[in-house]
Amino acid sequence: MSELASEPTAQAEERRPGALMAAEVAAQPAILAGLVEHRAEIAAVAERVAARRPRFVLLAARGSSDHAALYAKYLVEVLLQLPAGLVSPSTTTLYGAQPDLTDVLWIAVSQSGGSPDLVEATAAAAGRGALTVAVTNTPGSPLNGVAELSVDVRAGKELAVAATKTYTATLLGLYLLVDAIRGGDGAAATDIGALAQSTLDGTVAAADEAAQRYRFVDRMVTTARGYSLASALEAALKLAETSYLSARAYSGADLLHGPVAAVDSETGVLAVTSRGKGGEAMRDVLTVVHDRGADVLAVGSSAADVPAATRLVVAESAEEVAPILEILPIQRLALALSLARAGDPDQPRGLSKVTRTR
């Protein structure tokens, strides 16, 4: 290496590692409360959707937004009682599929609204009869441009590379949209800002402490059932992209089938478990995992009720909005773990903010 390599560069300006991510994690209660105040805007979109009486819902997304879309799939199936599926944009963009989408509600989820394959697939869906809705954090994005209707999740510009506030705001936007389509007033989310604040207040110190415990963990499995499966998937992604941890998510049901073979005393298991049907269905899973000697980190409003080495107890809420809260201490854990490993979650190796593939 040349001596010149040690000269300061424009990129190397003074900045505390993780400062951006920490600020955006902390900003979420206010952002969530702000979005609830704008729920009438979302209800207006929902009214137009309801008037079209969709019979089938397709959700299109990439990356973190894919987990938001999975959450929305549960909302659609349970609250709207409509069949729903996650689409693979590539069947359109790579293989040129042109299905008849009459009676289909197509919800495209992307914080940036800029992923080219999502834009292309959504434009194609609109051309094939679907009612298209863009759920983004970027009004005026290309995705908003091609969709018939738009929901703005109002998270403000996200500076950190790892998505945090745009993820929770997107979940909330999707909940408010789906609930309003069935004529609801978003009742389960009325106090979501306060619940988010009390969750952060109650878990930040514990999450930072948990990061010390997992400083040297090599292998982590995340797991949940029901609505919270989105939280397990998002947790694995967040840990992978900030802390370079090999983390993998499983539905609790699938975990017991095969992959539990890979769970042993060397494995950290981040289990998301909140009050409600999904959390209840995790009890058997956690008993098995605990009996195998795994180190269980329980996160959620029922975290105190399961066998675990460490717990991050989240404020109690209606089950359908629990994923908005569960992810908060997990984001904080990812941040702290990255720092504990001498990394900087604001400058992960090779991460860019918009998916450019098509």
Added chain:
Amino acid sequence: MSELASEPTAQAEERRPGALMAAEVAAQPAILAGLVEHRAEIAAVAERVAARRPRFVLLAARGSSDHAALYAKYLVEVLLQLPAGLVSPSTTTLYGAQPDLTDVLWIAVSQSGGSPDLVEATAAAAGRGALTVAVTNTPGSPLNGVAELSVDVRAGKELAVAATKTYTATLLGLYLLVDAIRGGDGAAATDIGALAQSTLDGTVAAADEAAQRYRFVDRMVTTARGYSLASALEAALKLAETSYLSARAYSGADLLHGPVAAVDSETGVLAVTSRGKGGEAMRDVLTVVHDRGADVLAVGSSAADVPAATRLVVAESAEEVAPILEILPIQRLALALSLARAGDPDQPRGLSKVTRTR
């Protein structure tokens, strides 16, 4: 530990580790060829499906069958030009969702046909207007009992715990079903038995050698796009359940977005790349991953054309049946890696054959 603990037990009978899995991997060419011979049976089912003119397709599965269902989703979207989604059985079994499934084709995929939540969700779907088809390896299973139509994938009883022959036979059954629904005669699969044989003949030695290279690998990422995404997912599961490897699958598109941050020179990247649109779309991904210093193991019919440290070159086929072939050397790799790590893939720790959750 007591001296008594070293006494031989009934379970410890003499058996070569991995013998069951090896035999079932090797049996696949004949099984696939046999299923093609019975394609008229599947075409008869397809005719009844086509007569109902379904407008949406829902696929329900668990574990390895989930990857088969994902493959089928691509087939449905591209070959049938119908919107399709993977369902979460838990929205029915945990949350009691009762969507209107008029005009919906519901395909439940399970080698055993015994997963209680799949049986319950399929029975419920039939009661809500869906045309239900069970794709199983177990005629007379509870799943066959509740579904209106059934496809038998004719793989014979699977003795090894890790699914191999039931997985490929299920893929082929799904291809023959979907192709016949659109009036095809399964042309892309006519020679699938011979192609499978030449794939195994050409890759077994290389897969066994690759297992030596990955003897000490700690972290593995698997990746693909398009139809082959199912192969990447199945590869990660197979490596996790036989070799306790922390393997995680990503769509090539998603990998470039965030998780590529976790890919470095310590990472093994198993990339599935075959001739066709999915493989072509992997080129950029593989260039990035290679430039990051990752150790790439390329598997597929275009494996010779990409930057890689190791290659398992699969027989060329139509892209829509490539996943049936790509997984063969991966199964062999999982077997050899388990043995190289002094394990026994026929007796993985804590693995059972039927998902019992609901």
